[in-house]
Amino acid sequence: MLARALLRRVFLPRYNRSLSQSPRLLQVQEAPKLLSVWIDDKMVQVEPGTTVLQACAVAGVEIPRYCYHERLSVAGNCRMCLVEVEKSAKPIASCAMPVMEGMKVHPHSDISKRAREGVMEFLLVNHPLDCPICDQGGECDLQDQSMAFGSDRSRFVDNAFGGKRAVEDKEVGPLIKTIMTRCIHCTRCIRFAGEIAGVQDLGTTGRGGDMQVGTYVEKMFKSELSGNVIDLCPVGALTAKPYAFTYRSWELRRTESIDVLDGVGSNIVVNTRGEHVMRILPRLNESVNEEWISDKTRFAFDGLFAQRLTVPLARDATGQLRSCSWEDVLSRVSGKLVSIQNPANEVVGVAGALADCESMVCLKDLFNKLGSESLYSETPVHIGSCGNDLRSGYILRAGISALEEADLILLVGTNPRYEATLINARIRKGYIHNECEIAVIGPYMDLSYQHEHLGDDPAVFSGMIRGTHPFGKKFSRAAKPVIIVGEGVLARDDGAYINNQIYMLSRLSPVHGSDWKIVNYLHTTASQVGSMDIGYNTADLPDLSSTRLLYLLSADSVDVTRDQLPTDCLVVYQGHHGDKGAHIADVILPGAAYTEKEATYVNTEGRAQVTQAAVKPPGEARDDWSIIRALSEYAGHTLAYDNIDELRERMAEISPTLVNIDTKQDSCFHSLCVELLYRTSPKHKPYQTPISVKLNSLADFYMTDPISRASKTMAQCVQAVKQADKN
């Protein structure tokens, strides 16, 4: 047994080895021989295959560049990175040239400087002088580098405008504004679209001075990641259309925050001017979103300006919602709470997709004090008896960054391209660079990479486990297999059965039980993992016919109508948008959106991250946790924390993972979880209904929550995609 385990360790690739193993095993892989390179007479040692530009970066010398980008393939066409190398007849493009032993590079020599000046001069000859009206102004690579590396005087004599190059603008959809005259042909956008977004829409036509970047025929750049080309563009050729001309980059205040519009928890920078969010940009986090964000994350923030709940509202005697004071609404809700005799059955709380951990903890503590345990998560998750008790049973255990190392990924009931865009970008990265194979169980889908479709029949697992299905064999041969289970399975009534089948399939793998985590769950909302950590019930909502108070905490997708509730039931909605939840509510408590509060969200891989307040909540709206804290005081069950630090201490008591910020904690007791599920899972056959996914088209992707549903930009995107699909 021990020998087998050791053998397995030896044959496992490098990722799984840890330092705890014997030194004999560690010697298997020899360190590559380093090459010595002289940069400005300073020696650095780099690995073979490093480019001259990277070697210069190691030596602390930054070479100017336009086309080179760390995450894209090397194009070498801007020529800005020319440097002088000894024994080379001409300056070489450092981004494309690998280092050689003993290479002597002179990035600050006269030849290097003259080469850069020449390239800058050529670029500026055909670049318009419209910096004062350009949205890129102030954060433009061309501006910065012409100051730093360009010539100090101009030889441009065509002041009478005899013919600078001018290019017609392209129409590529409602998100990206193109001013193609400004394009310097770095082809970053083309490489991004082809390599990372997986959409082969962009390309070049013509040669030399006639070269143009575009979509060949006029069509929409249909990608869920399209906004990233705006950040990539080193000049102002591609800028954001929805908020064009609304700000100058130096006016903005930057707040580092977290996106909550899907379960990935992308890291963002909220740019504000005064009390308004002006734009949202990605923030580098190698473990989560690298440096990309989805279009919904980037552009849905204009939903924060529409349909907002800014004052407390309560229904009067005629049934009309009218604005009133905080005292009125809090005393009305607390009066109802106190009057209920049997809170265990008559008080029900539902936490929605955008609920933060702080307010969910507050609500749970308040309900527990009253004697009710009826707290539900909006999205039901049926994963069998290991339920929410073991964290490893419901999170993306492997972690987002580990997905790029997998060699076989099975997607069950999920379309990560639209449900978790950045996770799909990771899978695509593995597909491109690691030759990862992908298989799908669910409906036909366009995932932006090739994949094997195994049908949508839930009975397909039993064939794989028995060995009659060819995929079972392929799975058992894979060194790093990953199964990603999506909401299409978790929300099914027979989800527990399918979940157990998935675990049985995972046991076929030789790495089962090792450090490599095979079974992973993909949640599509920002609150889901947090609510399960806190202990919200993920079963279907119970019969509400005896409910006397229904508390909707940002719950807007919950399937409840007034007909299901008794007439004397008080429906309280706490949230920030007048969406579905607000329409059935009797009392509305205006809360803060994610840009307006400091709140914890746990992403689908179990990483707790904190948003920062970039602006104040509008009008009378307040921080969500403080509303529930105030309500508890009105109801005479005052919660034992007065500020956010004390509340965080309480959260740490519930689960230390909630306060372990920016860290993905390894989940333990997974074998227990598997065992529990195996022993208690139902033995009935799965239902005949095919496995579905939550979002399967780009048009569905844009509007999934109250913020994006209120966003005009997202509505335009849906229209544009539908129009483009029609043509």
Place this chain on the structure above:
Amino acid sequence: MFSWWRTMQESGGLWNSIKIIYRRSDLRVGTLVGEDANGNKYYENLRYQFGRHRFVDYKLKEFDASQVPPEWHGWLHYMTDNPPTKVPPVPRKFHAEHQANWTGTTKDYVPYSTTRPRIQSWIPPTNKQ
């Protein structure tokens, strides 16, 4: 010098004089020249120094110089020697009704933004009942 004793007597005794001084920080007596529509009384006493011999006794406790209507304003500020009781003002159709200055009260004017608010509130649907 006008006798303070006579002033006090004509003001209605010691207690009334103290009340008047408390409210107005001043105690003066004179002949009543007239009364305006708001009940403010206008006095003249030539024994006082020139330029201080016309004065007004306001009707309201919370008094303010802008409570003097324009027809009395001219007489009170020595622009004319004809009080409106002697020469009534010629009515014009463009004359507006006099209003006191509302600054510092709940009726005062506050400048407001004429631009549309950036954040639009949700308007609850009206009840069909």
